[in-house]
Amino acid sequence: MNRPRVEFWGTRGSIPSPGPKTLIYGGNTSCVCIRWGDEVLICDAGTGIRPLGFHLQNSGGPASGHVFIGHTHWDHIQGFPFFFPAYMPQNTWAIHSAKGVGESFETIFRRQMGINYFPVEVGDMAARLEFSQVSGRPFEAGPVKVSTIYTNHPGICVGYRFQMGDAAVVYLTDHETHWTHMGRSEYSERLDREVADFCRGADLLICDSQYTDAEYEKKRGWGHSRWRDTVALGVSAEVKRLALFHHDPERSDADVDAIVAQALELLGKSKSGVECFAAREGQTIQL
Amino acid sequence: MKRILVVDDDRLMVEFISLCLERASYSVETAFNGVDGLAKAKSFKPDLLVLDLMMPDMHGFDVCEELRREGGPAGLKILISSGKSYEVDKKAAKRLGADGFITKPFTIEQLMAAVDGLLAS
Numbered sequence: 001m002n003r004p005r006v007e008f009w010g011t012r013g014s015i016p017s018p019g020p021k022t023l024i025y026g027g028n029t030s031c032v033c034i035r036w037g038d039e040v041l042i043c044d045a046g047t048g049i050r051p052l053g054f055h056l057q058n059s060g061g062p063a064s065g066h067v068f069i070g071h072t073h074w075d076h077i078q079g080f081p082f083f084f085p086a087y088m089p090q091n092t093w094a095i096h097s098a099k100g101v102g103e104s105f106e107t108i109f110r111r112q113m114g115i116n117y118f119p120v121e122v123g124d125m126a127a128r129l130e131f132s133q134v135s136g137r138p139f140e141a142g143p144v145k146v147s148t149i150y151t152n153h154p155g156i157c158v159g160y161r162f163q164m165g166d167a168a169v170v171y172l173t174d175h176e177t178h179w180t181h182m183g184r185s186e187y188s189e190r191l192d193r194e195v196a197d198f199c200r201g202a203d204l205l206i207c208d209s210q211y212t213d214a215e216y217e218k219k220r221g222w223g224h225s226r227w228r229d230t231v232a233l234g235v236s237a238e239v240k241r242l243a244l245f246h247h248d249p250e251r252s253d254a255d256v257d258a259i260v261a262q263a264l265e266l267l268g269k270s271k272s273g274v275e276c277f278a279a280r281e282g283q284t285i286q287l
Numbered sequence: 288m289k290r291i292l293v294v295d296d297d298r299l300m301v302e303f304i305s306l307c308l309e310r311a312s313y314s315v316e317t318a319f320n321g322v323d324g325l326a327k328a329k330s331f332k333p334d335l336l337v338l339d340l341m342m343p344d345m346h347g348f349d350v351c352e353e354l355r356r357e358g359g360p361a362g363l364k365i366l367i368s369s370g371k372s373y374e375v376d377k378k379a380a381k382r383l384g385a386d387g388f389i390t391k392p393f394t395i396e397q398l399m400a401a402v403d404g405l406l407a408s
Contacts (some may be wrong), residue, residue, distance in 0.1 A: 101348055101379045136343030150341035154373040156348070182372060187392035191370055221373060 001287045004164050006204060010048020011279040013210050013224065013246035015077050021252035026281020029075040030246060032206060034165045039142055040065030043160065043171040043206070043278040048281065049079035057084050064127075066141045069097035070173060071157035072108045080109075081118050091127040094141065096273060098148070098158045099133045106131035134158060149198045151175035151208075152191075153223035161198060167287050170199045170239070173208035173246045179228040181221060192233075199237035203287045206279065207233065209244040212259070224283070231263050235272045243279040289406055290314045292331055294324030294350065295339035300391070302399065304368070307395050308402065325353055332360040332372025335406055338385075340369040340376070348383055354385030364405040368393075380406055 010028030018027035029046030033056075040062055042049065049067075055274065056063045063085040070076055085091045097105040110122045122129065136158075138147040145163040150156070152175055159172035179189040199205050209227035211219055216226045225233075227244055234242035244263065247256060256278045263276050295301045297318065305315045316331045317363045318324035322344045328336055336354070341346035351365055361403045363397075365385045369376070372390040380388050 060324050099349060102352060102383060139368065152371065154375045155379070156346060177372065182370065182390070182392075187370065225371065270316075 002037065004034050004162075004167050004169060006150070006169060006206075006285045006287065007033040007035070007052070008048075008243075008279045008281055008283045008285075009033060009052040010044075010046040010107065011245055011247055011281050012075075012249060013208070014249050016047050017249035021254075023257050024253040024280060025247055025251075025278060028281055029078065029243055030070075030173065031079060032279075034162060034164075034169055036144065036167075038062050039144060039164075041141065041144060041162060044068070044070055044076045044173075045080040045083065046077075047079040047082075050082040050084075053082070053084040053086070057088065061092075063088065064092045065094075066144075067095045068146070068160050068171070069095065069105070069109070070151070070171070071153065071155060072097065072100055072105070073155070073157075073174070074112075076111060077112055081113050081120065086125045086127045089126040092130065093127055094130045094132060095211065096132050096141075096146075098136075098150075098156050101155055105133050108242040117177045121247075126193055147198070149195065151182060152178055157223075159198070161202070168202045168204075170202045170205045170207075172199065172205065174210075174223050175225055176207045176269070177225045177233070178225045180216065180226065180229055186261055193236075196233060196237040198237050199233065199239055202237065202239045204241045204243060204245045204285060205237065206245045208246045209259075210246050210248045215248065223245070227259050227263060228266065231266055231274075231276060234274045234276065235267070235270055239274060241285070242274050242276045243285075244276065245279045248280070288312065288314045289335065290331060290333040291337060291402070292316045292318065292327055292333040293337045294318045294321065294325065294327075294342070294347070295337075296320055296342040297339065300339070300368075307398055308337075308361045311399060311402075313402075321347060321350045325350050328354055328359065328363070333363065334360075335364045335366060335402060336364050337368050340367060340371060340380075348379065351380065351385050352383045352385070359374070359402065364408070366401055366405055 010031035030050035031048030209230040210224035
């Protein structure tokens with residue numbers, strides 16, 4: 001089987017942010033598609049899943065597969081009601097996530113399409129939709145080996161590692177670096193090491209990097225990381241490529257470019273071989 | 288002797304908490320995941336459960352909710368012990384029936400104050 005291909009359909013965090021300042025990196029919320037042979041793995045169903053859905057349905061390839069939701073905050077599920085392949089009876093989608101606080105994943109996911117929020121209910125979507133709750137133990141999605149880790153984010157949120165033959169992609173958002181959140185201690189460093197071990201050696205790490213240092217001072221405890229800590233994670237985990245992801249909705253294209261320049265400078269000083277870039281809507285990475 | 292069940296997938300943390308509690312003459316039982324923790328809460332019938340949140344198989348929130356839904360052992364107090372310190376998580380824990388929340392890492396004194404306080408209430 002060929003090496004996986006990763007497509008970015010939504011790279012924004014929190015809320016869609018269309019407009020002239022986000023034309024390059026895009027305004028759609030989180031959605032990444034991994035293609036490996038006939039396997040279609042979608043990470044998150046932010047608004048980027050809408051154009052992805054049309055692409056899948058119209059490209060003649062498979063329009064069935066797996067959707068992995070990190071958690072059910074709006075920016076990770078709000079595109080699903082507009083996911084065209086879910087309306088086609090010939091398609092099957094397995095939708096995975098962790099159980100929510102006090103409610104099953106399926107209950108929460110269905111609610112956003114309840115009559116008071118949307119004119120079509122999940123049960124009226126014609127595709128076969130199979131909901132499953134991840135348990136924290138590794139599992140298989142067809143030939144793909146999937147493992148999960150709880151992230152440091154309000155509520156319950158998980159990151160995913162997809163092992164596809166000898167290639168690995170880690171999708172880790174939303175996540176706040178432990179030591180910046182709780183202060184430096186043996187304990188916080190141990191938790192950060194566990195995250196690094198989860199990401200260890202990945203061909204591609206797609207990771208939360210929502211804030212600058214200045215923003216983080218005001219938003220500590222919001223559940224997101226500074227880009228410089230994400231870069232440090234990439235170095236410590238010895239990943240091959242690092243995609244800065246979940247861009248803040250206030251971040252202009254020029255701001256993102258400036259962050260990438262600083263990140264590359266930082267990596268240059270550390271003499272790390274990590275290839276770092278900011279995830280851009282419409283971008284495809286062939287591993 | 289008061290009985291305390293410690294449930295955490297972090298073995299170092301279980302060891303640390305158990306040692307502190309045993310030195311204070313509590314009877315301690317342990318479990319390393321939510322499913323076993325729930326089962327031991329029913330068989331060991333502790334006075335207090337020290338419960339981690341982010342565990343495989345069964346999240347601490349689910350253990351807490353399940354014990355409260357089923358009634359759990361009579362008079363059981365639940366102390367959430369987690370590295371997560373988000374206010375929304377503390378509120379959720381309370382809503383699901385937890386009696387207290389202690390954020391890791393904590394000192395022996397902080398742990399004992401939380402444990403003794405709950406058992407005295």
